[in-house]
Amino acid sequence: MARPENATALVTGASKGIGSAIAQALAADGWLVAVNYRNDEAGAKATVDAIEQAGGRAVALAGDIANGAPDELFERAEAELGPVLALVNNAGVRADGLAIQLDDEAWDSVIATNLSAAFRMTRRAMRPMIRARYGRIVNVASVVGPRANVGQANYAAAKAGLIGMTKTVAAEVARRGVTVNAVAPGFIDTDMTKDLPDTVIEAVPARRAGTPDEVGAAVRFLASEDAGYVTGTTLFVDGGMSA
Amino acid sequence: MAATITPDAVEKTVFDALPQFGVDESAITREATFEELDVDSLDLAELSQIIEDEYGVQLKGDDVGKIKTVGDAVDLVVSRAG
Numbered sequence: 001m002a003r004p005e006n007a008t009a010l011v012t013g014a015s016k017g018i019g020s021a022i023a024q025a026l027a028a029d030g031w032l033v034a035v036n037y038r039n040d041e042a043g044a045k046a047t048v049d050a051i052e053q054a055g056g057r058a059v060a061l062a063g064d065i066a067n068g069a070p071d072e073l074f075e076r077a078e079a080e081l082g083p084v085l086a087l088v089n090n091a092g093v094r095a096d097g098l099a100i101q102l103d104d105e106a107w108d109s110v111i112a113t114n115l116s117a118a119f120r121m122t123r124r125a126m127r128p129m130i131r132a133r134y135g136r137i138v139n140v141a142s143v144v145g146p147r148a149n150v151g152q153a154n155y156a157a158a159k160a161g162l163i164g165m166t167k168t169v170a171a172e173v174a175r176r177g178v179t180v181n182a183v184a185p186g187f188i189d190t191d192m193t194k195d196l197p198d199t200v201i202e203a204v205p206a207r208r209a210g211t212p213d214e215v216g217a218a219v220r221f222l223a224s225e226d227a228g229y230v231t232g233t234t235l236f237v238d239g240g241m242s243a
Numbered sequence: 244m245a246a247t248i249t250p251d252a253v254e255k256t257v258f259d260a261l262p263q264f265g266v267d268e269s270a271i272t273r274e275a276t277f278e279e280l281d282v283d284s285l286d287l288a289e290l291s292q293i294i295e296d297e298y299g300v301q302l303k304g305d306d307v308g309k310i311k312t313v314g315d316a317v318d319l320v321v322s323r324a325g
Contacts, residue, residue, distance in 0.1 A: 130289055172285060 001134055001177055003030070003225055006082025009136075010034040010073065012065050012121065013091030015043030017190035018140065018212045022088055023047050025216030026223060027056030031086060034077035038064045038091070057081065065091050065117040066109075070124040086136040086223045087125040089118035089162070094192060099153040107154045114158035119165060122180070126173060135178035136223040139166050140215075143186045143238045159184075163234050170232030179231035181222045185215045186238025206239030248298050248324035254317045260293045261313070273314030280313075294320055 009026045013019040015037035024047065027033045033051060035058050037044035044060035051058040059080045063073045077084050092114045095106035122137055129135025144152050145159030163182050170180035187193060187200050189209040201207060218237045221227055236242045246252060258271050264286040271280070277287065291302040300323045310316050
């Protein structure tokens with residue numbers, strides 16, 4: 001089935017890095033894009049400007065997905081652009097520490113944003129999608145989760161949970177033309193990874209960091225009409241790290 | 244603005260919605276069970292959503308699990324409205 005007119009993609013945490021690249025990749029593929037951000041208004045506006053300069057259409061939408069119901073975000077995206085038929089759960093946070101020293105706040109905040117908020121956004125997004133018989137949900141997971149990463153028990157649990165949620169939700173709504181997939185980035189060159197030691201590259205068979213655009217391209221595919229029969233899967237974008 | 248809830252109106256909404264799930268219109272009666280009509284849990288979730296959009300009545304998973312027939316669904320919505 002062809003993508004309906006004015007189909008809008010809502011990308012959470014899209015003010016910079018991977019989220020911004022995803023927003024731009026989707027806009028280049030014809031989606032109208034709602035660029036969600038929490039604090040970085042300048043970054044979100046820069047993402048919107050980049051999309052508009054490339055001939056696309058986007059709006060910046062402030063909203064902390066970990067605090068508050070998703071309804072308002074969806075309603076604003078629908079009012080300003082069109083029906084939200086793609087959701088990319090990209091917003092994520094880190095609060096690292098060895099499990100033995102990880103406090104409740106560090107555990108809870110990472111689960112709240114990276115997993116629970118993604119679930120609530122997904123639940124809200126599916127309502128119009130199943131009515132439209134068309135939808136694309138892409139969850140930005142990580143190689144961390146499927147693989148161990150010392151100091152990230154909370155992050156690994158959230159991202160592994162996201163992959164588990166992806167599979168079950170995909171099975172629930174597949175017959176309505178709604179696909180639910182995950183991408184699992186490895187070591188990608190962003191603000192979030194800039195404090196990691198260079199030795200991380202040694203664990204990457206490709207011997208380089210990935211770029212946000214390379215993750216954006218994977219999401220663009222999963223959100224495309226060509227990927228209509230791809231659901232419940234996780235696409236690793238990791239230079240072979242998980243191979 | 245939610246529509247006014249009357250048994251006839253709800254019955255019409257439910258009868259009109261079921262063909263969207265591939266149900267043969269001629270098979271739809273108040274006595275027909277969702278099982279007979281091959282209406283599954285996702286269909287019922289979507290029907291709940293249609294009812295909520297139309298009447299502002301929220302049906303939870305627990306409620307929906309208890310209803311067996313088309314008439315049960317109509318009665319449940321009408322009773323929730325009161």
